[in-house]
Amino acid sequence: MSQPDGATAPACRVAVVDDDDAVRRALGRLLRVTGHQVRTYASAEEFLGAAPNEVDCLVLDIYLGGMTGYDLHSLLMAEGQAPPTVFVTAHDDVMLGTSLRADGECLRKPFDDDHLLGAIARACTKV
Numbered sequence: 713m714s715q716p717d718g719a720t721a722p723a724c725r726v727a728v729v730d731d732d733d734a735v736r737r738a739l740g741r742l743l744r745v746t747g748h749q750v751r752t753y754a755s756a757e758e759f760l761g762a763a764p765n766e767v768d769c770l771v772l773d774i775y776l777g778g779m780t781g782y783d784l785h786s787l788l789m790a791e792g793q794a795p796p797t798v799f800v801t802a803h804d805d806v807m808l809g810t811s812l813r814a815d816g817e818c819l820r821k822p823f824d825d826d827h828l829l830g831a832i833a834r835a836c837t838k839v
Contacts, residue, residue, distance in 0.1 A: 724749070725767050726750050726770075727759060727769075727795075728751070729772050730773040732773070739771060757779055768796070769798065770785075770788075774799055774801040774818075796816060796835035796836070817831040
């Protein structure tokens, strides 16, 4: 659906899964301020225990304690429930980053807010 000139895109329902409390809080604030509905989760298991099908975009840390972000995404893909995903990582794992880019964007921490917001906007247009 196109927007009239000067209008902003509708807010997305974004889930942030990151085991770093400071990152989760900062991303939650940023996304709320920019008009998105946000839920944050400290682990893949916590996300799975919630309502993963009520998400337009998933911001997913690759290296989590317990189930990895990559494993969570693979599980959601296998179940046909994977929302468009923006992967984030603080690691330089080229092989993992390459395999993830086929399924979503991958940003290396620390990333610029505008890059994240752009990736989320692109993901939300896929819904």
